[in-house]
Amino acid sequence: MHRKGRATLVLALVAVVGMAFRVSWNALRxxxxxxxxxxxxxxxxxxxxxxxxxxxxxxxxxxxxRDKAFALRVLAAYTVASLVLNYVHGLVPExxxxxxxxxxxxxxxxxxxxxxxxxxxxxxxxxxxxxxxxAKVLHHRPTAPAIxxxxxxxxxxxxxxxxxxxxxxxxxAVEAPAALPAPxxxxxEKPIEPVPAGAVAAESTRPRQATGRVPDAARTPRRTRxxxxxxxxxxxxxxxxxxxxxTAEGIRKAVRTSPAKARVxxxxxxxxxxADAPVLDEAA
Numbered sequence: 001m002h003r004k005g006r007a008t009l010v011l012a013l014v015a016v017v018g019m020a021f022r023v024s025w026n027a028l029r030x031x032x033x034x035x036x037x038x039x040x041x042x043x044x045x046x047x048x049x050x051x052x053x054x055x056x057x058x059x060x061x062x063x064x065x066r067d068k069a070f071a072l073r074v075l076a077a078y079t080v081a082s083l084v085l086n087y088v089h090g091l092v093p094e095x096x097x098x099x100x101x102x103x104x105x106x107x108x109x110x111x112x113x114x115x116x117x118x119x120x121x122x123x124x125x126x127x128x129x130x131x132x133x134x135a136k137v138l139h140h141r142p143t144a145p146a147i148x149x150x151x152x153x154x155x156x157x158x159x160x161x162x163x164x165x166x167x168x169x170x171x172x173a174v175e176a177p178a179a180l181p182a183p184x185x186x187x188x189e190k191p192i193e194p195v196p197a198g199a200v201a202a203e204s205t206r207p208r209q210a211t212g213r214v215p216d217a218a219r220t221p222r223r224t225r226x227x228x229x230x231x232x233x234x235x236x237x238x239x240x241x242x243x244x245x246x247t248a249e250g251i252r253k254a255v256r257t258s259p260a261k262a263r264v265x266x267x268x269x270x271x272x273x274x275a276d277a278p279v280l281d282e283a284a
Contacts, residue, residue: 021050024082027089034095034105035119045123049085052126053078059133067136074129081122088115230257234265235272243273 025046032045056075063071088105089095095105105115225233237254238246246269252262 017054021046024050024086027086028082030089030095031085031105031119035116048123048126049078049082052130053082055130055133059137062137063140067140070136071133074133078122078125081118084115085119225257227261230255230261231265231268234269238269243270246270246273 028046028049029042032042033039037045053075056071056078059071060068060075092105104112105119106112233255234251238251241250246266248259248262248266251257251265251269252259255262255265257265
């Protein structure tokens, strides 16, 4: 919306609020005289109620978060209070014109007491809530607009080719790290021979062998055997074994393979032994 259209909208809003205040001002003035206010107090009473409504409305446009919610509650409470007093003024003809300096706001005593309490408490509430709202507005610190943040990010992300002078940043020379010693390859399958106690001092200058678990990268790569090769090795290793001695654990240790493959080899060897047994019996 253009600036001229916004100004027109604000002027129209001010005009509507001014006319509404004039209508409500007549009723609130008569109610104030009915609860015992003098002519000057009755003249100022509408500014106490409807004026705080305008102040709370402005505060809602400035404040944020919990402070804005508080301003909205104050605006709603005083709007309801002004509506109730205007409604009572329309129901009681004796209040019209301000001819009565003191009178009843309702024929039923509990309702009259409640309305008098409401009308007399509004000025005190205006002092408290109005001061609190003004303090919140004065201590409010608006956040930086999003446009400024976007412009800052755009400036940072802008390519160096768009600048007037593009100078490369000098790169500091980095020294090459010293060469690392070659890893020591250890054959875990080879048994370690015990070293005599007297030879420890004499061989202390020699490089110590790695102990514990060796990383996979330092291990000697082993050739992967096929299933047929594993079966041939298992046959050779268990040639003189009895059928009952063909266990998965024994085969695994003999050919150094996994438990799963050892079980497959066990079943294969047992099946071969079972198939060869009838042939041997017939030959005997």
